Amino acid sequence: MDKKLLIDFIFPPKCMFCNDVLAVGENCDKCRKAAEFYEIPKQNRQINHSCFKNLDECISFYLYKDMVRDGILYAKFKNCSAFIREFLSYTSFDFKDYFAKNKIDVIISMPYHKSKMYDREYDLPQEMARQIAKTCNLRYNKDLVTKVKKTKNQHDLSLAERKSNLRGVFSVNGDVKGKNIVILDDIVSTGYSLEEVARTLKKSGASRVIGITFAYNKG
Numbered sequence: 332m333d334k335k336l337l338i339d340f341i342f343p344p345k346c347m348f349c350n351d352v353l354a355v356g357e358n359c360d361k362c363r364k365a366a367e368f369y370e371i372p373k374q375n376r377q378i379n380h381s382c383f384k385n386l387d388e389c390i391s392f393y394l395y396k397d398m399v400r401d402g403i404l405y406a407k408f409k410n411c412s413a414f415i416r417e418f419l420s421y422t423s424f425d426f427k428d429y430f431a432k433n434k435i436d437v438i439i440s441m442p443y444h445k446s447k448m449y450d451r452e453y454d455l456p457q458e459m460a461r462q463i464a465k466t467c468n469l470r471y472n473k474d475l476v477t478k479v480k481k482t483k484n485q486h487d488l489s490l491a492e493r494k495s496n497l498r499g500v501f502s503v504n505g506d507v508k509g510k511n512i513v514i515l516d517d518i519v520s521t522g523y524s525l526e527e528v529a530r531t532l533k534k535s536g537a538s539r540v541i542g543i544t545f546a547y548n549k550g
Contacts, residue, residue, distance in 0.1 A: 347413045369394045380522040386529035388541045392422050395548035411453035427467045438464045438471045441516035442478040460515035497527040508536030520548040
């Protein structure tokens with residue numbers, strides 16, 4: 332018997348929200364339906380913030396609240412693969428078609444300082460980016476942009492402080508000249524982090540930078 336099938340037989344997969352046992356390869360229809368309440372309508376998926384000077388576009392799919400917030404926290408601290416399997420399957424967004432139309436060369440994930448990973452089990456943006464890149468036959472480069480300085484928690488700062496807190500903390504490691512790049516992150520709120528990564532990439536010669544996030548936190 333296949334090793335994965337054996338594991339699924341002994342430890343059957345469960346919905347991360349209602350804990351119902353799922354058939355192998357299936358998602359929870361009940362929770363899929365509930366998630367529709369938090370889905371951002373297609374015509375409103377473009378997130379526009381005044382700070383976006385270098386980020387050419389930002390797309391988000393769900394509002395960061397209730398079960399969506401719980402799902403993201405579950406993914407960071409308990410089971411990243413279950414979140415990706417269930418929630419990324421909920422959206423009807425055609426990543427492959429979108430990347431082809433925008434001539435995307437490489438996908439990266441939002442870089443975090445290594446110290447931030449000590450208090451969590453999974454790097455959710457990294458796993459999301461890896462899975463989406465694999466599905467769409469694109470290159471994922473986790474080291475293309477790194478965060479070289481430890482910063483204060485953005486949530487603890489004012490809007491003005493958030494912007495200055497991130498200035499100059501990212502570094503590009505490789506040739507991005509003329510490249511079209513997608514940054515994957517789990518949540519966008521003020522957008523300052525995405526904008527600073529985009530600014531750093533554009534400064535190094537990137538042609539177009541797009542942010543894609545799973546959820547939007549209006550605050």
